[in-house]
Amino acid sequence: MTTTGSSWAAARRAARGDAVRTGARVGFAARGVLYLLVGVLAVRIGLTGTNEQADRGGALTEVAATSFGAVLLWALGVGLAGMAVWRLSEALFGSAGPEGDGAGKRALAGARFVFYGVSAFLVLAFALGDRGSGAGSTDRQSQDITGRLLALPGGQWWVGAAAAGFLGAGLWIAGRAALRTYRKHLTWGRMSKHQRRFMDVTGIAGGVGRGLVFGAVGYFGLKAAVTFDPKESKGMDDAIRSFAQTPVGPWLLVAVAVGLVLFGVFSFGQTKWRDV
Incomplete structure (x- = not known):
């Protein structure tokens, strides 16, 4: 086997490994937190007409206001990054299931990789103090x-x-x-x-x-x-x-x-x- 082929096989094994799967599960949790907070903010807007922002920035502002806000922001950013890596592995090597290796599935995984990659970057930028990715953004x-x-x-x-x-x-x-x-x-x-x-x-x-x-x-x-x-x-x-x-x-x-x-x-x- 050539060096390139050996490296590709190693990358495929890593993509199927526990680290990437764990990253995916942490990513689902991070996504869940953000949608839960956006939904709660939207409920408050519907019931009270408040000026809070029902979007990613509003959710991050809520997280930042908690006692462990900084730690939670980093956890959310890392979780979304884990989701992005998992989607990238699906785009490169296919996803789980009998139809996971199709071109359409890979293209969709690639689009999701970009989406979650950008989301992770913005959340981590917020954690670092860039409030340009904050409320109302x-x-x-x-x-x-x-x-x-x-x-x-x-x-x-x-x-x-x-x-x-x-x-x-x-x-x-x-x-x-x-x-x-x-x-x-x-x-x-x-x-x-x-x-x-x-x-x-x-x-x-x-x-x-x-x-x-x-x-x-x-x-x-x-x-x-x-x-x-x-x-x-x-x-x-x-x-x-x-x-x-x-x-x-x-x-x-x-x-x-x-x-x-x-x-x-x-x-x-x-x-x-x-x-x-």
């Missing part, structure tokens, strides 16, 4: 990025394509949750009846709530592209708040917020029962 960043893209040749098409991606992702996330496709990624056969019910309740409600938020971000991005106005673009916080402007009023916002809380709880369940 998703809304400002969304408008800033939209404005820069619109200024490029064909900018409306770039913004429209990105927004369509978010809208499609939202529909995909909600649809997969409703169809319970998450079951094939769990150790379903070894779970008890109560454990299965727990994951179904949190997985369906949580996935639909998360999908609605992604879809709302995409909708407003499309609106920004059509009107050529970056101010129409919304980050996670403003997208969540927009549900209160529907005929259902704040109650739809609260329902979506509860969904985000349940997605956080579902993520905690994945730390135990996800097949990694």
